[in-house]
Amino acid sequence: MLTSRIILITGAAGGIGRATALAVARAGGAVFATDQSGAGAEATAAAVRKEGARAAAHTCNVADEKSVQAMVAAAVEEFGRIDGAFNNAGIEGAPDAAATLAEADFDRVMAVNVKGVWLSMKHELAHMLPRGQGVIVNTASIAGLVGTTGYAAYNASKHAVTGLTKSAAISYAARGVRVNAVCPGFIDTEMTGRIFADQAERKAGLLTRIAQGRFGAAEEIANAVVWMLSDAARYMNGHLLTVDGGYVAM
Numbered sequence: 045m046l047t048s049r050i051i052l053i054t055g056a057a058g059g060i061g062r063a064t065a066l067a068v069a070r071a072g073g074a075v076f077a078t079d080q081s082g083a084g085a086e087a088t089a090a091a092v093r094k095e096g097a098r099a100a101a102h103t104c105n106v107a108d109e110k111s112v113q114a115m116v117a118a119a120v121e122e123f124g125r126i127d128g129a130f131n132n133a134g135i136e137g138a139p140d141a142a143a144t145l146a147e148a149d150f151d152r153v154m155a156v157n158v159k160g161v162w163l164s165m166k167h168e169l170a171h172m173l174p175r176g177q178g179v180i181v182n183t184a185s186i187a188g189l190v191g192t193t194g195y196a197a198y199n200a201s202k203h204a205v206t207g208l209t210k211s212a213a214i215s216y217a218a219r220g221v222r223v224n225a226v227c228p229g230f231i232d233t234e235m236t237g238r239i240f241a242d243q244a245e246r247k248a249g250l251l252t253r254i255a256q257g258r259f260g261a262a263e264e265i266a267n268a269v270v271w272m273l274s275d276a277a278r279y280m281n282g283h284l285l286t287v288d289g290g291y292v293a294m
């Protein structure tokens with residue numbers, strides 16, 4: 045599905061990012077794995093190479109423009125081009141709702157989740173637009189579609205990702221670049237491990253509100269992202285694809 049495609053992935057050290065790197069490899073693509081954890085990115089690249097695909101790793105903080113610019117330049121230097129990008133790095137931030145959230149927490153979540161996605165798109169687009177082709181998938185969330193109890197900054201940041209996605213999609217559709225977002229539901233990763241640590245009761249209550257009655261696996265998001273990055277989705281643009289076991293539909 046992605047034969048010979050060069051795919052850049054942010055937040056590739058674990059969870060959804062690493063699962064997507066492996067799914068891209070199985071679909072025939074090459075992976076430029078980036079993360080603020082250089083060791084984590086390298087471990088993902090090694091796992092991709094084990095699948096028989098080409099991979100390279102790079103350390104990048106998506107909240108820093110120079111770092112993002114260097115990431116895109118390094119990917120082009122390594123593989124000659126970028127065909128697709130999965131802007132997936134994100135943090136959950138503090139669990140507070142609006143009345144108790146600290147300014148520093150709000151700024152931190154916005155810097156990574158919103159500015160990070162914008163900066164990644166900005167520099168990927170600078171490479172893709174002159175080529176007249178490219179595909180971008182951003183990681184939003186069901187928290188970009190509906191309200192959450194607490195995690196106000198995260199909730200706001202993911203709604204912002206959906207806006208950035210739609211704006212870029214309609215701005216660049218005529219120039220050959222597609223931009224969409226995946227909206228995962230509750231997925232078993234380190235992030236949800238942190239959120240639900242010591243909260244078995246809260247998690248059990250939540251499961252009754254997921255139609256399929258379970259958290260998703262990172263691979264289940266990765267499979268959707270591979271399809272979104274492929275030509276099979278060539279008429280999909282500005283779309284927010286929910287993959288949530290039926291949570292939002294309930």
Ligand SMILES: NC(=O)c1ccc[n+]([C@@H]2O[C@H](COP(=O)([O-])OP(=O)(O)OC[C@H]3O[C@@H](n4cnc5c(N)ncnc54)[C@H](O)[C@@H]3O)[C@@H](O)[C@H]2O)c1
Nearest residue numbers: 055057058059060080105106133134185228230231233235
């Ligand atoms: N797990 C879920 O239930 C869920 C649901 C919806 C959306 N998401 C989103 O999916 C994405 C991946 O989440 P995950 O569950 O795999 O989490 P995770 O914590 O397992 O992975 C996130 C990765 O992003 C990296 N990262 C964090 N800040 C960074 C920065 N400034 N620069 C570069 N890399 C950075 C981390 O090092 C980590 O490897 C996030 O955007 C998250 O908000 C997750």
